[in-house]
Amino acid sequence: xxxxxxxxxxxxxxxxxxxxxxxxxxxxxxxxxxxxxxxxxxxxxxxxxxxxxxxxxxxxxxxxxxxxxxxxxxxxxxxxxxxxxxxxxxxxxxxxxxxxxxxxxxxxxxxxxxxxxxxxxxxxxxxxxxxxxxxxxxxxxxxxxxxxxxxxxxxxxxxxxxxxxxxxxxxxxxxxxxxxxxxxxxx
Amino acid sequence: xxxxxxxxxxxxxxxxxxxxxxxxxxxxxxxxxxxxxxxxxxxxxxxxxxxxxxxxxxxxxxxxxxxxxxxxxxxxxxxxxxxxxxxxxxxxxxxxxxxxxxxxxxxxxxxxxxxxxxxxxxxxxxxxxxxxxxxxxxxxxxxxxxxxxxxxxxxxxxxxxxxxxxxxxxxxxxxxxxxxxxxxxxxxxxxxxxxxxxxxxxxxxxxxxxxxxxxxxxxxxxxxxxxxxxxxxxxxxxxxxxxxxxxxxxxxxxxxxxxxxxxxxxxxxxxxxxxxxxxxxxxxxxxxxxxxxxxxxxxxxxxxxxxxxxxxxxxxxxxxxxxxxxxxxxxxxxxxxxxxxxxxxxxxxxxxxxxxxxxxxxxxxxxxxxxxxxxx
Numbered sequence: 001x002x003x004x005x006x007x008x009x010x011x012x013x014x015x016x017x018x019x020x021x022x023x024x025x026x027x028x029x030x031x032x033x034x035x036x037x038x039x040x041x042x043x044x045x046x047x048x049x050x051x052x053x054x055x056x057x058x059x060x061x062x063x064x065x066x067x068x069x070x071x072x073x074x075x076x077x078x079x080x081x082x083x084x085x086x087x088x089x090x091x092x093x094x095x096x097x098x099x100x101x102x103x104x105x106x107x108x109x110x111x112x113x114x115x116x117x118x119x120x121x122x123x124x125x126x127x128x129x130x131x132x133x134x135x136x137x138x139x140x141x142x143x144x145x146x147x148x149x150x151x152x153x154x155x156x157x158x159x160x161x162x163x164x165x166x167x168x169x170x171x172x173x174x175x176x177x178x179x180x181x182x183x184x185x186x187x
Numbered sequence: 188x189x190x191x192x193x194x195x196x197x198x199x200x201x202x203x204x205x206x207x208x209x210x211x212x213x214x215x216x217x218x219x220x221x222x223x224x225x226x227x228x229x230x231x232x233x234x235x236x237x238x239x240x241x242x243x244x245x246x247x248x249x250x251x252x253x254x255x256x257x258x259x260x261x262x263x264x265x266x267x268x269x270x271x272x273x274x275x276x277x278x279x280x281x282x283x284x285x286x287x288x289x290x291x292x293x294x295x296x297x298x299x300x301x302x303x304x305x306x307x308x309x310x311x312x313x314x315x316x317x318x319x320x321x322x323x324x325x326x327x328x329x330x331x332x333x334x335x336x337x338x339x340x341x342x343x344x345x346x347x348x349x350x351x352x353x354x355x356x357x358x359x360x361x362x363x364x365x366x367x368x369x370x371x372x373x374x375x376x377x378x379x380x381x382x383x384x385x386x387x388x389x390x391x392x393x394x395x396x397x398x399x400x401x402x403x404x405x406x407x408x409x410x411x412x413x414x415x416x417x418x419x420x421x422x423x424x425x426x427x428x429x430x431x432x433x434x435x436x437x438x439x440x441x442x443x444x445x446x447x448x449x450x451x452x453x454x455x456x457x458x459x460x461x462x463x464x465x466x467x468x469x470x471x472x473x474x475x476x477x478x479x480x481x482x483x484x485x486x487x488x489x490x491x492x493x494x495x496x497x498x499x500x501x502x503x504x505x506x507x508x509x510x511x512x513x514x515x516x517x518x519x520x521x522x523x524x525x526x527x528x529x530x531x532x533x534x535x536x537x538x539x540x541x542x543x544x545x546x547x548x549x550x551x552x553x554x555x556x557x558x559x560x561x562x563x
Contacts, residue, residue, distance in 0.1 A: 020262060024254065031250050045248065046429075053257050054379070060261045086379045126235070144204050146240055151206050170196035173203060173232075180227035180235065 041084035331510025
């Protein structure tokens with residue numbers, strides 16, 4: 001909640017005061033997540049960076065309209081998605097059938113395995129489970145878990161129903177839970 | 188109604204993700220005890236959930252650099268406002284409130300370079316527009332004349348003398364133009380569609396706005412001078428390598444060479460000091476003290492400015508300016524250096540002024556359209 005309020009606060013400062021420092025804070029706050037999100041739709045680092053520069057430029061130039069934006073985080077994700085999809089249309093050589101998630105490999109960065117009671121083998125299996133997720137499920141999982149978006153927000157960004165998010169998340173969690181369970185009982 | 192086990196996992200996922208309401212938590216408890224399904228150790232699942240994942244496929248990013256680029260292009264810098272009067276025919280009076288808008292909407296670039304295929308031969312009319320099926324649209328000017336063009340996307344182009352611009356029929360979808368010679372661009376802002384200028388082996392990308400491009404075949408280098416905003420340059424030889432220009436910087440890329448690491452950023456700017464072994468060189472632009480006109484875009488104000496320029500170089504510019512040809516009968520004359528400026532002088536007045544300023548080290552004569560430079 002505080003994170004949401006913080007963004008809201010930045011949004012107001014940018015819109016009302018043209019606060020450059022607030023804009024910078026917003027940029028640094030969300031850049032990494034939005035960048036990763038952009039790479040899902042666009043192959044290559046440069047294009048993703050371009051999309052982000054575009055989106056942030058637009059936010060700044062149209063900051064007088066920011067008060068009309070209900071949830072800035074969703075707005076940014078949606079803008080990144082739409083801009084990225086527009087870019088794809090202009091680079092037909094690199095066109096892909098759908099979001100390319102193969103580039104995104106999720107790896108548990110577990111620094112204290114003892115503390116987490118997680119064995120190497122369990123990590124390997126968790127990764128396998130994540131890797132085998134179909135693209136859409138993986139994307140939803142990524143947005144909910146890593147980017148800490150609400151179900152409602154994910155649904156809005158991806159233009160799908162909340163029900164779909166619920167279902168996909170339940171399947172992901174069930175699979176992961178089974179992997180963990182299996183390793184715990186094997187001990 | 189979904190089956191109870193499915194429901195259990197929906198609720199479980201919600202709980203872990205922090206989405207579950209109190210009622211749903213109760214429901215989950217009931218389901219677990221009724222179905223005798225024990226989801227994996229909740230504590231452990233929670234910890235796993237909170238452990239960040241690493242995306243191995245995601246390339247490393249330089250946020251600081253990207254922020255630097257962005258802030259340079261969108262935040263106004265007061266020192267740039269002197270440029271306003273240059274903006275062709277447009278009254279730009281930056282008010283305090285709207286200052287950011289100008290920073291974002293005006294970019295000037297000047298480029299000069301050599302192009303292998305220079306098509307300005309023969310007694311062409313002042314302006315010629317060709318449209319053929321599939322062929323690119325062309326606009327060009329003869330030496331000694333200028334013209335204005337509106338591109339299909341609303342972008343305004345002012346072409347200097349002896350210049351050519353062409354673009355594909357597909358322009359409206361892919362905003363790319365090819366240029367030889369010199370032109371001032373006022374680019375219609377389209378966030379999703381960058382505007383790209385191809386000039387010899389250099390590509391310039393602009394996400395919005397206005398700039399000036401100079402591109403003549405006689406020069407050994409591509410020169411790009413950025414007054415405001417930011418632009419990105421790449422060369423065909425090394426498209427991966429991008430050079431970002433900062434406001435008031437000028438870059439000279441020598442033709443037929445790749446961009447390599449041998450880059451210099453000088454605070455002093457003397458064109459003639461570029462060494463041949465340097466492949467490109469970045470320097471500050473010079474401003475004419477009198478009225479703050481940047482030398483590189485003085486042509487917009489019908490002025491030809493030169494500083495410490497070799498006669499040979501200056502002659503090339505005068506050829507375009509006046510639509511004449513120069514012939515040097517003697518090498519020593521070509522090496523005389525001149526500093527000065529022409530406003531509305533005709534060719535004879537200009538030559539007289541030059542001869543006078545060097546204490547008549549040369550004389551000249553005309554042969555039709557040809558100016559013959561003779562030693563004293």
